[in-house]
Amino acid sequence: MSDDRRTTVPVWTLATADVKAPGLPAGESMTGERLAELRGVLAVMADEPIVTLEAHPLPDRIDRGRGIPLDAASPLAQHLSQFITQSARTSLTAARATASGECLYRMVVPAKVAAQLGQGTVRSMVSKAGAGGVLSPLVGPSGKIAAHASYVPVGRAAAVGTVGGAGATAGAAAAGGTALTVAAPLVLMAVAVGVSAYADQQRRQAIEHITELLEQLQEDKLDDERSALNGCRAAIDKATAILLDQGRLGVSLGLDSAVHTIDTALSKVEIRLGRWRSALDGIPEDAAVELATLTKAFPGIDDQGGAFRVHLELAALAVALKRRVVVLQAVEHAQSDPGNPFENFTRQLKRDQQWLDELELGVAAVLVRLSAVKLARPSGLRPVFTPSEVDRLMNAAHRIHQLGVGVTVDGRPTDVAIEIARDKDGSVTVFPALPA
Structure with missing residues (x-):
């Protein structure tokens, strides 16, 4: 059975430091293929690692036992909550997508950063459900959760914070290029838990x-x-x-x-x-x-x-x-x-x-x-x-x-996806990192 409903998925670009980046088509919807191309451009052109963060509807069925749960008071949950609140103030798309409080956030870390994390850190895990399948909570039983999504880039958050430290959240990037959201602690904690x-x-x-x-x-x-x-x-x-x-x-x-x-x-x-x-x-x-x-x-x-x-x-x-x-x-x-x-x-x-x-x-x-x-x-x-x-x-x-059979010997790094399920109370479950 095909699910033809189209979902609008907001996409943020997050930097780990103040950087300049190529211009983004802010507010213009794009396909998944265009988003992948955008990630490639950002990885090549940006001076510092830039990751993307997507907000998908939370699936009805999701195996939380595979992930690491963190309560609302944990630093990762707090950084994510603060980031969402700030984004909702400046973007109607972000506000609508996150209004329920329940979302499945998908952070994609570029391959050159994955190489720094170790070539063998993340590899595909074959699903027992079918040949060639890969375990991921983002794709549900029907396989249609993000099949018809329109990805809409979201501008930077309005609030300005510091780059580092326990209280760091989102901040403005340096002038002179496309402004990105600086969220090093959010990226750090998400990568670490994933x-x-x-x-x-x-x-x-x-x-x-x-x-x-x-x-x-x-x-x-x-x-x-x-x-x-x-x-x-x-x-x-x-x-x-x-x-x-x-x-x-x-x-x-x-x-x-x-x-x-x-x-x-x-x-x-x-x-x-x-x-x-x-x-x-x-x-x-x-x-x-x-x-x-x-x-x-x-x-x-x-x-x-x-x-x-x-x-x-x-x-x-x-x-x-x-x-x-x-x-x-x-x-x-x-x-x-x-x-x-x-x-x-x-x-x-x-x-x-x-x-x-x-x-x-x-x-x-x-x-x-x-x-x-x-x-x-x-x-x-x-x-x-x-x-x-x-x-x-x-x-x-x-x-x-x-x-x-199934043995990988080249160890070439790929983009890494880290999926985070957020509940209404602000608590999160971080799932195992996977090749994007």
């Missing part, structure tokens, strides 16, 4: 996979690794809540011990990755290898619940937890210098994210190489093999070739 929610979603998925695999494998040592990593979640959740309320982290939270556990797990990932690379380097290019030889280097690779696959999920879990910690450290560092929060945030985040990106890309490269390995017939004196042996070899070949 990336953190994405990392936690990765953690949940990894835990589910590991639990399923361990039920088949019954390996105590790997179960201990899983338990130790998952035990870090409580400290990270508490630290996230405190920082998002602009509090200070203390030793009593246990974050230091959690970070030690995660770093230990990442060290194991590096060791295993080195062994996997060495084993693959020992296989001549285009040469066939016996399954017994391959399983010696990659135990359980031929089994859906083998140890190798648990090692892969443990690596994903460790990286996801570390990404959340890195975001926390970046937020804390940015808040310590409120004069330039976004610059500090991206600088701090980029340093550690590069290491995590290298680990993830290293594992991805191993999976791609493994998926191309050719299996040889088992050597032996028997000219004929039993049906069970043939079945095992065929199943193993299929599972090994499937290792490369």
Whole structure:
């Protein structure tokens, strides 16, 4: 069933500092394609990162359990509320779109900023609902929420604030170019919560996979690794809540011990990755290898619940937890210098994210190489093999070739979308960041 109703969606351009930008068609409606072109122009022409913020109608059904809830008193909710109030005073389109108090805000961060946040920070997560689908609360069950939207650029907010600090909201940009709304704290908090929610979603998925695999494998040592990593979640959740309320982290939270556990797990990932690379380097290019030889280097690779696959999920879990910690450290560092929060945030985040990106890309490269390995017939004196042996070899070949499916090895950054559901009471739920 097609929904032909046309929705007017206001779009704001937000800057993280005083910048000059190319002229915008203020008040003129545009299509989604034109809006994407506008983002590209802003990303190329502007001196500082410029993001866009859209206000969509809140869907009737939305899975809030996937996001991070923040009450109306949280800094992000306050920055957003102040911004909406100021915009509604100067724009009839914005006032109408936000009058109910319930909206789904969509902030799109340009790709060059996403690169600063880490190439592997955000990747598409395939939806179980259908092939090629991507998880996103913006597109509802009918897929028509924004299908017929007209996007209308909104002028700057009238009120002038400061660029940094806990009380910073919207402000006027420097004269001499198109005026943009300066909202560094709003952008900082939205990016921080969206990336953190994405990392936690990765953690949940990894835990589910590991639990399923361990039920088949019954390996105590790997179960201990899983338990130790998952035990870090409580400290990270508490630290996230405190920082998002602009509090200070203390030793009593246990974050230091959690970070030690995660770093230990990442060290194991590096060791295993080195062994996997060495084993693959020992296989001549285009040469066939016996399954017994391959399983010696990659135990359980031929089994859906083998140890190798648990090692892969443990690596994903460790990286996801570390990404959340890195975001926390970046937020804390940015808040310590409120004069330039976004610059500090991206600088701090980029340093550690590069290491995590290298680990993830290293594992991805191993999976791609493994998926191309050719299996040889088992050597032996028997000219004929039993049906069970043939079945095992065929199943193993299929599972090994499937290792490369859906693996990303280029790590090229894309625009990142962060969706925020706002309720009438001013509270918000921030959903995992996604490729725009």
